[in-house]
Amino acid sequence: MTQTIPRPPGPGPVSPGAPPGSSPRPAPEAAALRAEGLTWGPKRGLTLLQPTSFEIGAGRILAVIGPNGAGKSTLLRLLYRYLRPRAGRVLLDGGDIWAQSARQVARSVAVVLQEQPTDFALTVGEIVALGRTPHLSASASGGERDAAIVRDVLARLGLAAFTHRLFGSLSGGERQRVMVARALAQEPRLLILDEPTNHLDIRHQLELLALLRGLGPTIVTSLHDINLAADLADEVLLLAGGRMLACGRPDTVLTEDLIARAFGVRVQRRSLDPGGKAHLTFHL
Structure with missing residues (x-):
């Protein structure tokens, strides 16, 4: 079954249920995010996230994908200052989040966890x-x-x-x-979501992801569904075994070779319609 995330009907944020003619309160400007050599592991333990670096521009959406145990949640916890990196920095508009207080960071970064x-x-x-x-x-x-x-x-x-x-x-x-x-x-100027579609049926997945597209802040979200990630995100970051395999536009990251390396499956790419986005199917 093909899942297509609805697009907002016009410019500006999605406002389901907003009173007709209402004008939303101006939101803070989205922030640019930069990760420099982020590395993490428990003290005297294995390194669970190898040096990871990427940038995402203000107001853009980054989807983090990878198999179970790839390091997705660890990376997100570093981005919202729950974990302190063993090495590297997280910069929000050029400022190191560990050079700020937890309250200061909470005024700029919000998180939605997968289990509520x-x-x-x-x-x-x-x-x-x-x-x-x-x-x-x-x-x-x-x-x-x-x-x-x-x-x-x-x-x-x-x-x-x-x-x-x-x-x-x-x-x-x-x-x-x-x-x-x-x-x-x-x-928030940066919104981080850890598997926001977890336990949701298809309809609620599509509704939530359509909502995310119009929110305004810079967004980093981990997702299980590769096709949803391709449809939602401006950039995709692919992790496997605690290492970043690639980060960039969906069409450059979601290739047959890279997905096979990360997930250990065969990939078939097919077009949904002339000029439409490719849809990926997977086989053992």
């Missing part, structure tokens, strides 16, 4: 409001500007009607959209 707890005793509105935490002082609980940002994000992602619903009562696709909304409430 379902037992939050919080409403959708309360969870999205948590995204404002990095911008609040120690004694502040948020003012009208923070409330307005939360309302804007809820409307933009078509979640306004869910504001008072308990998080645990939502479907998997709805919960994932709420976590993206919480991340957007941080007003």
